[in-house]
Amino acid sequence: MHLLSRKRKETFVKILCFLVTAAVIIPLLWIIGDVIYNGLAAWNISFLVSPVIQGGIGNAILGTFIINGMACLFGIPLGVLTGMYLSEYGQEGWFASMVRTTVESLSGIPSLILGLFAYATIIIALSQSATDRHYTAIASALALGLMMIPLVGKATEESMRVISNDIREAAIALGVPKWIRTTRIVLAIAKGGVLTGSLLAFARISGETAPLLFTALFSNFWPTGINQPMASLQVLIYNYALSGYPNLVTQAWGAALFLALIVVAINIIVRVYTKPKYKEGF
Amino acid sequence: MQTKLDVQDLNAWFYQKQALKNVNVKIPEKMVTAVIGPSGCGKSTFIRCINRMHELVPGAKVSGKVLLDGADIYGTMDPMDVRRKVGMVFQKPNPFPNMSVADNVVAGLKLLGTYKKQELSELSDANLKSVGLWEEVKDDLKKSGASLSGGQQQRLCIARALAMNPEVILMDEPSSALDPASTAKIEELVKKLKNETTVIIITHNVQQAARISDMTAFFYLGELIEFDQTANIFESPKNQLTERYITGRFG
Numbered sequence: 001m002h003l004l005s006r007k008r009k010e011t012f013v014k015i016l017c018f019l020v021t022a023a024v025i026i027p028l029l030w031i032i033g034d035v036i037y038n039g040l041a042a043w044n045i046s047f048l049v050s051p052v053i054q055g056g057i058g059n060a061i062l063g064t065f066i067i068n069g070m071a072c073l074f075g076i077p078l079g080v081l082t083g084m085y086l087s088e089y090g091q092e093g094w095f096a097s098m099v100r101t102t103v104e105s106l107s108g109i110p111s112l113i114l115g116l117f118a119y120a121t122i123i124i125a126l127s128q129s130a131t132d133r134h135y136t137a138i139a140s141a142l143a144l145g146l147m148m149i150p151l152v153g154k155a156t157e158e159s160m161r162v163i164s165n166d167i168r169e170a171a172i173a174l175g176v177p178k179w180i181r182t183t184r185i186v187l188a189i190a191k192g193g194v195l196t197g198s199l200l201a202f203a204r205i206s207g208e209t210a211p212l213l214f215t216a217l218f219s220n221f222w223p224t225g226i227n228q229p230m231a232s233l234q235v236l237i238y239n240y241a242l243s244g245y246p247n248l249v250t251q252a253w254g255a256a257l258f259l260a261l262i263v264v265a266i267n268i269i270v271r272v273y274t275k276p277k278y279k280e281g282f
Numbered sequence: 283m284q285t286k287l288d289v290q291d292l293n294a295w296f297y298q299k300q301a302l303k304n305v306n307v308k309i310p311e312k313m314v315t316a317v318i319g320p321s322g323c324g325k326s327t328f329i330r331c332i333n334r335m336h337e338l339v340p341g342a343k344v345s346g347k348v349l350l351d352g353a354d355i356y357g358t359m360d361p362m363d364v365r366r367k368v369g370m371v372f373q374k375p376n377p378f379p380n381m382s383v384a385d386n387v388v389a390g391l392k393l394l395g396t397y398k399k400q401e402l403s404e405l406s407d408a409n410l411k412s413v414g415l416w417e418e419v420k421d422d423l424k425k426s427g428a429s430l431s432g433g434q435q436q437r438l439c440i441a442r443a444l445a446m447n448p449e450v451i452l453m454d455e456p457s458s459a460l461d462p463a464s465t466a467k468i469e470e471l472v473k474k475l476k477n478e479t480t481v482i483i484i485t486h487n488v489q490q491a492a493r494i495s496d497m498t499a500f501f502y503l504g505e506l507i508e509f510d511q512t513a514n515i516f517e518s519p520k521n522q523l524t525e526r527y528i529t530g531r532f533g
Contacts, residue, residue: 166376170439172335174390174446175366184393188380 032260039257042250048258052231053220057255060231063137063223064206064259067216067232070141071205075148076198080187082149083156083194088182107150111143115211118143123215135217137230143211148201155197159190196270203266206259209234233259286311286450286480287332292346294327294336301327303504305346309450309497314472314481316495316512318488320532324504325484329452332482333368334361350449366390369443370452374459375435377427377442383410383419386427387441409441413471433464440471444479451475453483457490469494488528492516500524 050056082103090096122139163186171181187194217229218239233255240252287309294302302324309315317325330336331344334355348355355364377386387406391397397405406423410416415437419430427438436456443451453472457465472494475481485491491498491512498515500508500523508515508524519525526532 164376166372166374167378169335169372170376170378170442171389171393172338173333173365173370173372174393174442175362175364176390176393177362180393185378185380189378191380 035253035257035260038250038253039260040254042254043257047251047254051220051222052236055251057233057236057251057258059219059222060233060236060255061258063216063219063231064233064262066223066226067137067140067144067212067230068202068205070138070226071144071148072198072202073145074141075145075201076152078145079149079152079198079201080156080194082153083158083160084182084187086153086157087160088178088186103150103153106146107154110210111147111208112210114143114146115140115213115215117146118211118215135215135229136227137216137223138227139215140212140230140232141226143215144205144208147205147208147211148198151201151204152194152197155200156187156190156194159193159197160186163189192274196274199266199270203263206262206266207234209238213238283313284311285309286351287482288347288349288352289332290347290349292328292331292348293344294324294331295341295343296339297341301504302331305506307499307506307509309480309482311480312476312478313496314476314483314494315497315499316491317482317484317499317501318486318491318527319501319507320527321486323501325501326454327504328501329370329454329482329484332450333370333452334364335370337361366394366446367448368450368452369446369448371436371439371443371454371456373455375432375439377430377435377438379426379428381427382424383427383430383438384423386438388445389442390446405445409445410438412444413437413441414467415441431464433460433467436460436464436468437471440468440475444475448479450480450482453481455484455486458486465490488516488530500527502527 046054047056048061049058051059082099086096086100086103090099118139122142123133123135126134126136128134167185167189168181171185176185212232212235216232216235218235219229219231223230237252237255237259240248240255243249243252285308287307289305289307289309292302292305293300305328317328319325327336332348332355336342337344344356346356350364350367353359355368377383378389381389384403384406385392387409388397388402391405392402407416410419415434418434419438422429427435430438436459440451440456456472457468460468469490472481472483476496483491483495495512498508498510498512499506500515500519500521502523508519508521510520515524516528519528
């Protein structure tokens, strides 16, 4: 009797867990299914390779990669240096704790605010007058790069910090100066974690729309330079989805599918890359 | 007997705690000096003062002189230069996991200098041979240093220290994490090393000290209690404490 009731409880908890998991997974699968179903309806070769002016999203795809790429050029080095500082140099002291607090706060700032910051600093500074604003993709990259710094910084700090002190001591005992130890030993060993963090940060900023809305704005044409308005998948989806025209809404689904694929692809790369090489078994 | 290291009035602290008290000792050149004593007696602090690694710990302080061939390593010498002249092998093997076996051997030279590829590869091979690892790893030179067995890793670390052509090699219980067969290989190697360099080795195992060392220093509570030829220490120790320690009555 006692045993039976314990078994019954066991079964009950199992079923409960299953139902809760299903409740979480079903909406996710629904969203993915919806995006694939509606998105594929819009897809064909010319949709993906022609610019908005010709009814495609090619320039928005390219724009997203250019803006993200510029954000990486700025966000990854600063993030890595910040993480390196926090892990190897700034263990104590007021400056280190200030950097730490700043990084934490930066990761909590809504992306809209970062977009406004980029607008206020770059767009307004470059503009002739309030009626003639100079919109540029560089400002978007600044806002997105700022978002990347705490993500890359944290990943770098954590993957460097877990490296055993024995390794640092080995390098110290060889008379290797600290900056060489830090870059060519500790950072070199941590590079997998840094790369993973950077890829995930790239995926994270790929979905950000707010910082682009009033910085890169949009363009119907192929980009001809970086210091100009530029189309992006995010802003295209935002504009088209709200347009009310059925054909544009379909195109927004198509763009959403592409954006989702970028994020999924990055996550798969990270998964494969970080998979342990040797299976542990006893 | 030429003196390699002349330690004068060496004191060391961690914050308020004094870990070494007035140590005076002359370490002879091209011999193996064993450092023995119970846990917490200052053995590790002592050897870490000889390559200026003690001062890296928060709260650490050192006073006194350590003369290496007559020059005070706490004088105008750059600590990095001191560490290139005084190599160290640690308790736990610590090869660089991001480097191959061959690169691990010449890691110090590679990270510090402008050596040609050919030079580095020759130095790597030569030092692997001198630690008796060459036959075991010659087909795996490109593999990660961390892929070797514990005993092989430790010999790799010794090769890495030797590649710097150091005047002195410090060893902090280099075989305490290894199996008996690997320990025997390390002991053979230490005995061979004194032809080329001066070895100071900490060991918890008094029999090991008796087997491999020429000189033995016994530390207790931060003080150097006795320093003499190993045979004298083990056959006729002058101090009661030394006798009690080596006969296993405490420690």
